[in-house]
Amino acid sequence: DTGVSQNPRHKITKRGQNVTFRCDPISEHNRLYWYRQTLGQGPEFLTYFQNEAQLEKSRLLSDRFSAERPKGSFSTLEIQRTEQGDSAMYLCASSFPRVDLSDTQYFGPGTRLTVL
Amino acid sequence: AQSVTQLDSHVSVSEGTPVLLRCNYSSSYSPSLFWYVQHPNKGLQLLLKYTSAATLVKGINGFEAEFKKSETSFHLTKPSAHMSDAAEYFCANNAGNMLTFGGGTRLMVKP
Secondary structure: OOOOEEEOOEEEEOOOOOEEEEEEOOOOOOEEEEEEEOOOOOOEEEEEEEOOEEEEEOOOOOOOEEEEOOOOOOEEEEEOOOOHHHOEEEEEEEEOOOOOOOOOOEEOOOEEEEEO | OOEEEEOOOEEEEEOOOOEEEOEEEEOOOOOOEEEEEEOOOOOEEEEEEEOOOOOEEEOHHHOEEEEEOOOOEEEEEEOOOOHHHOEEEEEEEEOOOOEEEOOOEEEEEEO
């Protein structure tokens, strides 16, 4: 399977716990994006990487959120001290604008987080 | 400022009848527009994209969309709905390294 993969697919945690999600992009894609989607809404941009550099962060990405892409391949998104409002689907996408000038983003299946 | 508006939150059609899902955009730059489909508890699948090469864009599963600059619209159509088309559809604009999404349209297909 050469698509974007995300793990875990589902995560249930208690308020105040830390959680970490992983995203593996399509192998040759140098850009990687994180989005958050709450129930009944469209996805909202959180942050993106070009190779290992984090180039943009949304104001939605509070201090409790941190994302890394240490070797320019997979990425992790950590949420510290989770709150019930963090419950959402976290989507990862990747793209390769040097080849695809429209910078088409391909999405993974998402990680659904439930904070109790 | 960039924004994407999907004019209908829900659309219901009968199987075999045409589908129209409406999308309007606002963009300071030349838009780069996409339609994605999302089935329950799944990620987003690309249906089609507009890249200024042609105003009528054909996508997968018989869907197509027409870019109309004068109307700032990028509506999605399909001549004949199938039960498997029932899903959530999102219009998006690539505005400077991030996608701005509309609120989505839930398409229901009645037998």
